[in-house]
Amino acid sequence: MIDKQLIVNSIFEAVEGQLAKSDIEQTIEKPKYAHLGDYAFPCFTLAKIFRKSPNIIAKEISGKVNNDFIEKVEAVGGYVNIFLKQSEISKGVLSSIVSSQSVYGQQKNGEGQTITIDFSSPNIAKPFSMGHLRSTVIGNAVANIAEKNGYDVVRINHLGDWGTQFGKLIVAYHLWGNKELIEQSPVRELLKIYVKFHEVAEQDDSLNDQARAAFKKLEQGDEEALQLWQWFRKASLKEFEQVYALLGIRFDSYAGEAFYNDKMDRVVELLAEQGLLEESDGAMVVNLENMPPCLIKKTDGTTLYATRDLAAALYRNETYNSTKSFYVVGNEQSLHFKQLFKVLEKMEYGWAKELQHIPFGMMLKDGKKMSTRKGKVVLLEEVLNDAIQLAGKNIEEKNPNLKQKEEIAKVVGTGAVIFHDLKNHRMNDIEFSLEEMLNFEGETGPYVQYTHARICSLLRKGQYNTEISQFEGLSDEAWPVVISLKGFPEVVAKAFELADPSQIAKYLIELSRAFNKYYAHTRILEDDVTRHVKLTLCASVAIVLEEGLRLLGIQAPEEM
CATH class of the missing domain: 3.40.50.620 (HUPs)
Structure with missing residues (x-):
């Protein structure tokens, strides 16, 4: 399967080693619009090195960037825009997901640690x-x-x-x-x-x-x-x-x-033995550079x-x-x-x-x-129960014949609360709003869960099983979904590197949107030669949505 590293290696050779591979990897962008390609490499930082305009550098590099997975390369306004071979990539991505199932995206950098x-x-x-x-x-x-x-x-x-x-x-x-x-x-x-x-x-x-x-x-x-x-x-x-x-x-x-x-x-003995413990106004401290001393024992010895x-x-x-x-x-x-x-x-x-x-x-x-001393607290269990009740009410209105309604309401309600927190970057303060937290539209956990449930319904109706998986013949409309699926392993690695679960949450929203846009314009269950590959794409999205939600601590119901 294609890896971003292949693109990095190709650009590294094209710029004659004037930029480190790590710098190239950080510089490569995903273009905002599909017509600008699948990857874009801005050449502005190279202008000082080569003493040429970014536009000229982009044209020179575009003629040198190539590998088996690249369809074409264009120079546009100081950017090298790279278009991948859709059929090759789609085949690699879908076969990788279907064969590995929930293991897809697994990284090895922490093995043995x-x-x-x-x-x-x-x-x-x-x-x-x-x-x-x-x-x-x-x-x-x-x-x-x-x-x-x-x-x-x-x-x-x-x-x-x-x-x-x-x-x-x-x-x-x-x-x-x-x-x-x-x-x-x-x-x-x-x-x-x-x-x-x-x-x-x-x-x-x-x-x-x-x-x-x-x-x-x-x-x-x-x-x-x-x-x-x-x-x-x-x-x-x-x-x-x-x-x-x-x-x-x-x-x-x-x-x-x-x-x-x-x-x-x-601990106190070890600090004393190493000569790190000092007295300060009757207390015992460790003096530190560029910050207040660390207080180890108070004046009363506690x-x-x-x-x-x-x-x-x-x-x-x-x-x-x-x-x-x-x-x-x-x-x-x-x-x-x-x-x-x-x-x-x-x-x-x-x-x-x-x-x-x-x-x-x-x-x-x-x-x-929130202050416990002043009694100004909102109990988490009460919020979770309110969310579960609201989820149950929505199920009664939209799908009253659903089996295991109580269990699914629990999964959806708790998922809404968890996702509402994790979709925000962790450093941001969050204003508690029960109304917003329990909103089941837009960038929410229930939206992602519903996308998964919808796909499971399609797979049941289409009687899909992995033995009839096909990996070739997708239309151009499926490409944004494939590209999103391809990015999951990279998102997993980045979420760990930054210790930032919002990377996963935002990715799941993006994948759900890409799939729902595709679903709106494609008759997936239509009995034609592409039916099996369309169902394989659906199955791949369901696998990744379920695994992504699991990483956030949220379940993915098959019905809602």
Whole structure:
């Protein structure tokens, strides 16, 4: 099958090695309009090298670019426009997809390597809100994309299950807690008393002193405090797992902050042994160049997030022998991770250079960050249930005789919520809008899912099976679909390289549009000599749509 690299090699020879192959690959464009070819190479950067105008250079290069897959080459206004042989490419693309099925697009660059991916990480005894959606679905998609690139992936949910908030909760429970109500609805009731604690503490600061004392008891192993903490943790996890089940997300480890309580002394000792630990106003820090010092121990001797994360990084590297580690955590934690990675580099761990923070923008409500303390949260489970209900309503209106309506409504509703997040570049803030999220028209998950379901219907009616696949005889109208299918492996590689699931989401929209345009102008089930090749094209699109949605953590129903 044709690879972009063949075009790169041909241009490299034509420019007599004056540009590196990597530069050529980054420079090659996909023309906006089909009549301008399948690839375009702009010659403007070569003008200084050859001391000629881009138009002249384009004409000279166009006469030298050729290989077995190129139909023709044209020079147009400083660009070298390359047209591929449609029949050859179509045959190669379709046969590759049909023969490899869901394996199509699989990359090998990560084979034999392990990545740990730290994502989701909600706080125990706090609700799983829309604010947690981003880390959860971005992390899951990045994990799937990493596997598609050949890596072994360890999915880690670094739970927020330790800290002074548990002192606050213990005090709040003693003052206002109702055991029966909490057992019925743990997180909702714990949130109520947590919010009340902050409201009352604004008027009575002594509550904060009580909370600090309660957490100190917990740290010292007080039996009652530990029992309450274990109860809060277990009850919260049970609720979280309901949300993960709805989203179809799994983890290999739930080792949270508390897991590293007995592993932090080693970190402090290692830092001291290497002479990296310094005193600063009674606290212990590691001084860093061009950024604030990393605080390791407070004046009262307690450890901090950085200490835990250092312990976690060491543990993960030693336990999983990971070659890379990703942290899918909000953009506001960027400084923390820069400090963390720098400290590990100063400790002379070579693998520290393979640690990567994958930041993302915030989920906003009315232009502001959601706040658990003030009770301004939108519960993720409620949003998912609303989306499922709306999907069910649409099914009742448009296809009331559909089998397994409830299951398909669940797949479509959750898919809408996930896709709405992942179609945006992760660094963008997203304004929470239930109306927009549950819009089933336009650039949405349900649009892609419906395209897949429509194709499955065509394949059933056409009684397609892979044994009657044909790969030649497509009309010119099918070419944009073939070109889009051909690009999937490249998109898979780029999505991993940029740690950006929106590359996949945008690609799926583009492929769906290309197919629907083709479908609108082609009688696919017409019984003529091209019927089987048209069905083969349909089957290829269905395979790639299903696999692309899977990478995003979304299912592709065969009926809708």
